[in-house]
Amino acid sequence: MNDYQLIAFDMDVTLLDGKKQITIKTQHAINRALKSGKTVILSTGRGLDELNEYRDILKDIPYFICESGACVYDNFNDEILYSNQMDASIIEEILTITEHQDLMFYYIANGRGYSEIEKVDHMDHYQMEIYQPLLKNNIRLVSNIREHIKQHIACIEKINIFTVTPEERIKLQKSVSHLPVM
Numbered sequence: 101m102n103d104y105q106l107i108a109f110d111m112d113v114t115l116l117d118g119k120k121q122i123t124i125k126t127q128h129a130i131n132r133a134l135k136s137g138k139t140v141i142l143s144t145g146r147g148l149d150e151l152n153e154y155r156d157i158l159k160d161i162p163y164f165i166c167e168s169g170a171c172v173y174d175n176f177n178d179e180i181l182y183s184n185q186m187d188a189s190i191i192e193e194i195l196t197i198t199e200h201q202d203l204m205f206y207y208i209a210n211g212r213g214y215s216e217i218e219k220v221d222h223m224d225h226y227q228m229e230i231y232q233p234l235l236k237n238n239i240r241l242v243s244n245i246r247e248h249i250k251q252h253i254a255c256i257e258k259i260n261i262f263t264v265t266p267e268e269r270i271k272l273q274k275s276v277s278h279l280p281v282m
Contacts, residue, residue, distance in 0.1 A: 104138070105137075105138060105139055106138070106139045106140075106141070107133055107138055107139070107140045107141070108140075108141045108142070108143040108165070109140075109141075109142060109143065110142075110143060110144050110145075111142070111144045111146055111151075111154075112144075112145075112146075115142075120234075122154060122157050122158075127157060130160075130161070131160070134160055139162070140160075140161055140162075141161060141162065141163045141164065141165060142158060142161055142163070142164040142165065142166075143164075143165040143169075144164070144165070144166055144168075145166075145167065145168045145258075146166060146167070147166055147167055147171070147208040147211055147212065147213045147239075147258070148164070148166055148171070148173060148211035148212065149208075149211070149212055149213045149238040149239050149240075150213065150234055150235075150238055150239070151164065151166075152237075152238050153237075153238070158175065159175070161175055162174070162175055162176055163175060163181075166208075166211065167208050167211075167257050167258040168258065169184070170183065170184045170185075170208075170257035170258050171183050171184075171208070171211050171257055173211065180210070180211055183210065183211070183255075183257055184257060185209075185254065185255055185256060185257055186256050186257065186258070186259070186281075188253045188254060190279050190280065190281065191249065191253050191256055191259065192253070193276075193279060194259065194261075194276060194279070194281070195246060195249065195250070197275050197276060198261065198272070198275075201263075201268070201272070202225075202263075202264050202268075203226075203261050203262065203263060203272070204216070204219040204220075204223065204225075204226045204228070204261070204262040205219070205245045205246070205249065205259060205260070205261055206235065206239070206259070206260040206261075206262070207245075207249060207252075207256050207258065207259045207260070208256070208257050208258045208259075209252045209255040209256045209257060210255050210257075211257075212239070212240060213235070213238065213239035213240065214239060214240050214241075214242055214245065214248055214252075215235055215239055215241060215242070215245060216241070216242060216243070216244065216245035217241040217242065217243060218243075219245070220232065220235050220236055220241055223235070223262075225264060226262035226263065226264060227262070227263075227264070227265075228262050
């Protein structure tokens with residue numbers, strides 16, 4: 101192998117194929133890299149809950165960088181090593197800005213995902229139906245996401261907001277562009 105010592109890979113459209121599977125060929129390549137002494141880590145925008153179905157395949161990967169860097173997880177010791185929470189005032193402003201909009205919130209706190217039952221049941225309305233099985237099977241579903249966010253505001257690491265149309269997404273991005281969020 102080459103001189104590099106660290107391999108970091110993403111999940112969606114990188115590690116996973118079109119069927120959201122890690123192929124045998126990819127598993128063998130990861131194992132070869134590990135056996136040759138390379139450090140292999142996962143670096144993803146997903147939360148820990150969203151990795152559940154891959155845990156057996158990824159059992160030899162020591163670290164997961166999750167939530168686009170907001171959480172670093174020690175896979176061998178089942179321990180969050182680092183967590184970066186969003187500022188509560190930013191979350192409050194996002195809630196105010198989006199108060200009367202048809203949106204789906206999915207947030208992650210302490211590595212665990214939360215969304216609203218009603219919204220997850222209708223993810224096709226938010227153009228996110230491809231992720232419906234993933235969320236239904238792996239995160240915690242609540243009856244009122246805005247109230248749940250307010251109750252857990254001090255430990256939120258990441259918020260995803262899904263809109264009904266691409267035009268609504270652009271409007272949302274403009275309305276929060278003054279905030280330090282992406």
